[in-house]
Amino acid sequence: MKNPFYYGGVIGEEYFCNRKNEIKELKKDILNGLNILIYAPRRFGKTSLVLHTVSQLKKERNFQYIFIDLLGTSSTEEFINEYFNAIARSLEGSVEKVIDFFKNVLKIKPSIKVIFDESGKTRFQLEFSKADIQITLKEVLDIPLKYAKKGKKICVIFDEFQEIETLNIENRLRTQIQHHSNNLSYIFMGSKKSILQKMFSDKSRAFYRSVKHFQIKEISKKDWIEFIKDKFEKTDKKIKKEYIEKILSITKGFPYYTQQFAYELWELTDKEVNNEVFERALKLVIEREEDLFAVEWDNLTPNQRKVLKLIIEKNGQHLYDEGLLSKYEIKIGSLRKTLTILLNKDIIDKTENRYYFQDPLFEYWLRQRVY
Ligand SMILES: Nc1ncnc2c1ncn2[C@@H]1O[C@H](COP(=O)(O)OP(=O)(O)O)[C@@H](O)[C@H]1O
Ligand SMILES: [Mg+2]
Structure with missing residues (x-):
């Protein structure tokens, strides 16, 4: 008999546990054309939740989604091509139809090459000169808008969005999509809370306060x-x-x-x-x-290790206890600094009154070792 559980990447219907409230809220937000930010640790179920939600919407109404994973995208040209292919996939038509569509909507006339990847899937390659990068980017970013014209609701999903930071297109992307209509909703999601939080809450950044922060929690x-x-x-x-x-x-x-x-x-x-x-x-x-945990542990400084042990011992609360600080031989100032570093490294996170490990198994592993 087949194992009824699954772990790895995105999961299908049969392995999906609840999240009914999240799905309901997310559907509403998407249909209202909101732009949404979702961050949670790796392997927390972000991609599964979002894809699950949009495929339901697709069954229910005149709706389509465009999904692009930015992990591994390292230049603007690559971004343009990935985005272009994500749109092409969502068109679900024959190669000729897809090319026709693009020829109709693009003012610039790049040459579109059709290639087959190792698995035999069709991929499109947009070819343009270096001088045309910015204008091509702008046009490609506007395609979903044209798509949404006939009243169809569209959701564009950027997965592992923190990668955009290294591509230098944050401003262009923001400028381009801020005038997109209510028929279009954007989801920005990723695992690096420290980076994403800055991107969306720092006044000097393009995406400052432009989204609804959608929280997902552990499954109950x-x-x-x-x-x-x-x-x-x-x-x-x-x-x-x-x-x-x-x-x-x-x-x-x-x-x-x-x-x-x-x-x-x-x-x-x-x-x-x-x-x-x-x-x-x-x-x-x-x-x-455990190999990964050991490497992670090895890469920490002595102070960082002390603070993690302290979090375990105090269950993340009341860390500024003098007795403990002297037991661990760490000063208040460095405790404060180290906590910030560990937060920025996405090793720990905090609620209003408690610090905790982002990875519960890492905590468990460490607990076995320390006590
Ligand atoms: N709703 C869910 N119900 C049960 N298991 C889930 C659920 N969401 C995620 N998982 C588990 O977590 C794994 C990682 O999910 P994924 O969506 O890839 O996470 P993320 O995008 O946050 O890295 C899945 O392979 C599955 O084992
Ligand atoms: Mg994911």
Whole structure:
């Protein structure tokens, strides 16, 4: 029987756990033509959530989305071509139709080459001279607008948007899309909170205050319990609620790790989960990540390590405790500075009154080591 859990990249319908409220709110925002910012750690389920939402919208109404992942895009030319291809994919037509469409909407007349990549998929290559980069960029950025003219609602999704910082097109992009109509909604998402936050909340930046910040949280305990129990039962295996709670106490409901844990546990379980298989699954999950954690730990300065230990010991609260500061031999000033550095490195994050690790498994791994 096939494992009912999955971890890795974007997930299909059958592996998707809840997020009903997020989907509902996101749909409303998209249809209202808002521009939306979503940041959350890697493997938190951002891409899955957004693609899930827009594919539902597509089934429900006159709607289309354009999805572009900026990871690995390293120049303006590449950006133009990636964007162009993202639009082409959304047109879902034959190569001839797609080319016709572009010839109709583009004032500049670049040559459009059709190539086939390794997997046999069609890709378009836009060829233009260096002198025409800016004008081509401008025109390509305006294509979705033309597309949205006939009343169709369009959502343009930029994944791993923080990469735009290195491309030097932030201003152009902002200028170009700020006049786009209500039929167009843009989603900017990514994993680097430190970079994205600056981009959208720094007065001197082009995207300053131009978006709604959409929050996504961990999937709730209740939803996971139902989801995991149900998947086990449907495949004729059993898991007691207390084991699911044990998983969640380690993964904190972080989507990737929770799926990974459930996946390994299901694999190892014959009929019913017991202590022995639970421990084996836990070991597997940790083993898979531990090399990375060790490297991450090695790359930290002594002060940064001290502060992480302090966060673990104090559960992220009341860190400025004098007794502890002297135990860890760290001064208040450097504690403050180090916390900022760790926030900027996206290793920790904070709520109003508590610091916590962005990666719950890294915390768990460290906790085992420290105590
Ligand atoms: N709604 C969800 N329900 C269950 N598992 C999820 C959900 N969203 C994400 N996951 C798990 O997290 C993994 C990473 O999801 P992904 O959307 O690629 O995250 P991100 O874009 O934030 O890096 C998925 O392969 C899946 O295992
Ligand atoms: Mg993603």
